[in-house]
Amino acid sequence: DGGITQSPKYLFRKEGQNVTLSCEQNLNHDAMYWYRQDPGQGLRLIYYSQIVNDFQKGDIAEGYSVSREKKESFPLTVTSAQKNPTAFYLCASNRQGGEKLFFGSGTQLSVL
Amino acid sequence: ELKVEQNPLFLSMQEGKNYTIYCNYSTTSDRLYWYRQDPGKSLESLFVLLSNGAVKQEGRLMASLDTKARLSTLHITAAVHDLSATYFCAVEDGTSYGKLTFGQGTILTVHP
Numbered sequence: 001d002g003g004i005t006q007s008p009k010y011l012f013r014k015e016g017q018n019v020t021l022s023c024e025q026n027l028n029h030d031a032m033y034w035y036r037q038d039p040g041q042g043l044r045l046i047y048y049s050q051i052v053n054d055f056q057k058g059d060i061a062e063g064y065s066v067s068r069e070k071k072e073s074f075p076l077t078v079t080s081a082q083k084n085p086t087a088f089y090l091c092a093s094n095r096q097g098g099e100k101l102f103f104g105s106g107t108q109l110s111v112l
Numbered sequence: 113e114l115k116v117e118q119n120p121l122f123l124s125m126q127e128g129k130n131y132t133i134y135c136n137y138s139t140t141s142d143r144l145y146w147y148r149q150d151p152g153k154s155l156e157s158l159f160v161l162l163s164n165g166a167v168k169q170e171g172r173l174m175a176s177l178d179t180k181a182r183l184s185t186l187h188i189t190a191a192v193h194d195l196s197a198t199y200f201c202a203v204e205d206g207t208s209y210g211k212l213t214f215g216q217g218t219i220l221t222v223h224p
């Protein structure tokens with residue numbers, strides 16, 4: 001079945017530690033996105049990529065980094081510079097110029 | 113900067129009743145999306161509205177778009193308990209497909 005796989009489902013970060021969230025899609029979509037969701041709030045865009053080896057900052061990119069070395073993969077690193085990383089992180093993808101976004105199942109990141 | 117506002121943010125309904133959720137946005141856009149989110153889960157696409165006057169219906173939910181008024185509505189007819197969830201509208205940034213700005217979400221609770 002085609003879809004977007006995020007892992008892990010739950011992740012804990014120690015202070016000063018970088019952690020990486022995985023996002024893989026087998027939908028052959030060109031564009032991929034990372035959103036952050038805080039409790040009781042809407043989603044905010046962190047980074048997005050429309051083609052391999054290219055990505056752009058979203059509205060809240062500070063403290064995060066991404067790479068897009070393969071079409072199917074768009075990992076997100078939460079660096080130690082992100083002082084308030086506790087949130088639900090959602091990866092999404094769509095066809096270039098396509099319509100709706102397809103979302104992964106999300107990763108809940110918490111700070112120890 | 114594109115802003116998206118939903119109201120109400122909390123909606124408690126009795127089964128069998130009708131109600132409307134409103135989504136206002138601040139800049140010109142021809143693409144608006146409605147999503148549903150169950151607690152701790154990812155987002156499920158409900159509707160994609162691509163032009164002024166677009167109306168889509170699925171079961172007890174009907175969505176419409178008025179691009180001139182920068183307003184979308186999600187109408188709920190004869191609510192049932194299974195509709196309890198958080199509903200988000202999202203508006204596409206005109207510069208990039210898939211770059212969505214989300215509303216705060218409306219938490220809908222349907223009581224017997």
